[in-house]
Amino acid sequence: MAVILITGGARSGKSTRAEARARSFPGQPVYIATAEALDGEMEQRIARHRARRGTDWIEREVPLDLVPALLATDGGGARLVDCLTLWLSNLMHATRDWERDVRELAGALPRLSSPVVLVTNEVGLGIVPDNALARSFRDAAGIMNQILAGVADEVEFVVAGLPMKLK
Known part of the structure; x- marks a missing residue:
């Protein structure tokens, strides 16, 4: 079993790298999508991701309940969760206790038998945002990333399509 966390900035190549990592394991990969198509632009993004991946993936749309989805798909191919940052946004928007959900995920990951590749955004490298x-x-994304990096077997930082191994 492996837990691989892939982080980086927007359009850095994280998803493409994560797809390659998930495909490198035996079995049919499972794509766990946290995005919701709430507008036309997001519908187009999702369609581009699907077209790039091809049809060899099992797909699950999971905006909130990530741990149950990972448990339900355990025992087969690698699971790719894309992306944790959107998942966090969904949790906060739903006024869920995001720290509890993140800690539940961190506790569940080491107990899974099939590999998991997690995609997240590094949002703390820019300017300090102007609103609370x-x-x-x-801050929540930084805390989440630290918690999950702590339980990951491998952590990669992707810049300009190039992965750098951190752990």
Whole structure:
């Protein structure tokens, strides 16, 4: 079993790298999508991701209940969760206790038998946001990434399509 966390900035190549890592394991890969198509632009993004991946993936749309989805798909091919940052945003928007959910995920990952590749955004490298909500989200994402990096077997940082192994 392996837990691989892949982080980086927007359009850094994280998803493409994560797809390659998930495909490198035996079995049919499972794509766990946390995004919701709430507008036309997001529908187009999702369609581009699907077209790039091809049809060899089992797909699950899971905006909130990530741990049950990982448990339900355990025992087969690698699971790719894309992306944790959207999942966090969904949790915060639903006024869920995001720290509890993140800690539940961190506790579940080592107990799974099939590999998991997690995609997240590094949002703390830019300027300090100008409003409390954005600062709260940036801080939550940083905390989430630290917690999950702590339980991951491998951590990669992707810049300009190039992965750098951190752990």
